[in-house]
Amino acid sequence: MELKNLKLKSISAIRWATLEKIAVQIVNFVIGILLARVISPEEFGTVAMITVFTGILMVFRDFGIGSALIQQKEIDDMDCHTMFWTNIAIGVILTILVILNASLIASFYKNLELYSLTILFSITFFINSFTFVHETLFRKNLDFKVLFYANFFSMLISGLISLGLAYLDFGVISLIWRGILNVIFMNVFLWFNSSYRPKFKYSLDRLKVLLNYSIPLLGSQLINYFTRNGDNLIVGRYLGSFQLGIYSRGYQFVLVPVKNMTGVISKVMFSSLSVIGDNLELVQKTYLKMIRLVSTITIPIILGVFFLADSFVYIILGENWKEVIIVIKTMTFVGAVQSVGVLVGVIFNSQNKNKLMFNLNIISALFFFGMVIFGVQYGITGLLNSVLFSSLVIHIPQAYFALRTISLSLKDYFWALFPIIISTIVSFIIMHLLKSYIVDKIGITTTFHLLNLILSIPIMLMLTLFFLRIFNNKDFIDVKNMIQKDLLRV
Numbered sequence: 001m002e003l004k005n006l007k008l009k010s011i012s013a014i015r016w017a018t019l020e021k022i023a024v025q026i027v028n029f030v031i032g033i034l035l036a037r038v039i040s041p042e043e044f045g046t047v048a049m050i051t052v053f054t055g056i057l058m059v060f061r062d063f064g065i066g067s068a069l070i071q072q073k074e075i076d077d078m079d080c081h082t083m084f085w086t087n088i089a090i091g092v093i094l095t096i097l098v099i100l101n102a103s104l105i106a107s108f109y110k111n112l113e114l115y116s117l118t119i120l121f122s123i124t125f126f127i128n129s130f131t132f133v134h135e136t137l138f139r140k141n142l143d144f145k146v147l148f149y150a151n152f153f154s155m156l157i158s159g160l161i162s163l164g165l166a167y168l169d170f171g172v173i174s175l176i177w178r179g180i181l182n183v184i185f186m187n188v189f190l191w192f193n194s195s196y197r198p199k200f201k202y203s204l205d206r207l208k209v210l211l212n213y214s215i216p217l218l219g220s221q222l223i224n225y226f227t228r229n230g231d232n233l234i235v236g237r238y239l240g241s242f243q244l245g246i247y248s249r250g251y252q253f254v255l256v257p258v259k260n261m262t263g264v265i266s267k268v269m270f271s272s273l274s275v276i277g278d279n280l281e282l283v284q285k286t287y288l289k290m291i292r293l294v295s296t297i298t299i300p301i302i303l304g305v306f307f308l309a310d311s312f313v314y315i316i317l318g319e320n321w322k323e324v325i326i327v328i329k330t331m332t333f334v335g336a337v338q339s340v341g342v343l344v345g346v347i348f349n350s351q352n353k354n355k356l357m358f359n360l361n362i363i364s365a366l367f368f369f370g371m372v373i374f375g376v377q378y379g380i381t382g383l384l385n386s387v388l389f390s391s392l393v394i395h396i397p398q399a400y401f402a403l404r405t406i407s408l409s410l411k412d413y414f415w416a417l418f419p420i421i422i423s424t425i426v427s428f429i430i431m432h433l434l435k436s437y438i439v440d441k442i443g444i445t446t447t448f449h450l451l452n453l454i455l456s457i458p459i460m461l462m463l464t465l466f467f468l469r470i471f472n473n474k475d476f477i478d479v480k481n482m483i484q485k486d487l488l489r490v
Contacts, residue, residue: 127180300465311449315450348402367394
């Protein structure tokens, strides 16, 4: 693929992927809020208990072969057929494993209700295996338009049905069916919009080639999953379903949008950097440019959430969720780190350094679990402080070794981020002083909560861009041009 054509396709992919994430996030957010009005924190916590375990198996759903197909320069039908039937087999095995271990999950949490719910949810593994090749081909070809429609409409329809079930007092069942229906609608849409049709062909030699790339990646993904979700396992076991419901929802309100925003860039970056992997200078330039764009947009937005957390709970969620405020505020700082940290993995993947990433993730996971186990002894506050501290510590060595693979240093990395970090810190201090002044003058009223909810993120973003222009006008102009000429170009 020519570089000019790659740039055009990458821009189009970013545009559609951005639209997808924004639209899906809005749907998820609105439906999630409405569900929180009628479903208790305990019921959300019950579902989180299931998804902690099933999420582990979800990492195995394609054995990392999808990323292997994207990373390879050339693939043919035999590669696709091999991947398809491998995924079907994996889907069957995972479904059976979940069913057989449903009683163990219920026993672990001492909650008998989990047994039948886990068995019901297990069907998603089998259903999901039918269109993994289709989705992978769309991503490899940077055709994110189809993925936008598939994700948006499946999420919307399944969400509305789940909402209807919740208002009919189906409780936790409505949350389980939301996940099942989302997978079904997604599969139907992808299948009928893809030209790929599987045939009864299989090649063990092709599978071995794909596994040589995917096995280390799978190991890294598994370790990374434990790092990101092990806290839910421990909270559910030691603090109970209510605290898990509070913790998991606060996590999702902040970090899921972060993952969606950065996921837009990381998926496109992986495809793009895989194509230009031999051009080291271009890889360096592209990576540094993209982390400046991502950090300039995501960090001030995420930290803006810190200031609206109280108003969000008071106006939107209601009194039953007041304990989630401290979770949301702490997770904004975790999210700020992860918004740029997630792009580190793109370097490992695109440069075929998955074994190195796997080793680093093992060390990171051990450190993270140690901190979580230590923090949970002091309740939810101790856990939150441990999660924040470990996120900061883990990011540095991972960034160091990733940057070395493309001949960059931590100095290059932090120098690229320095203007936005300074601009954000100054803006955060001003926002804190401004909010304190307004509260002292007019008090905390419903009007204050409404204005705070609406204006916190825009003001934080504008302040950050203002100071970015003062501290580093070149970065401001680069970001402005990238948005105007690339992301918003029709």
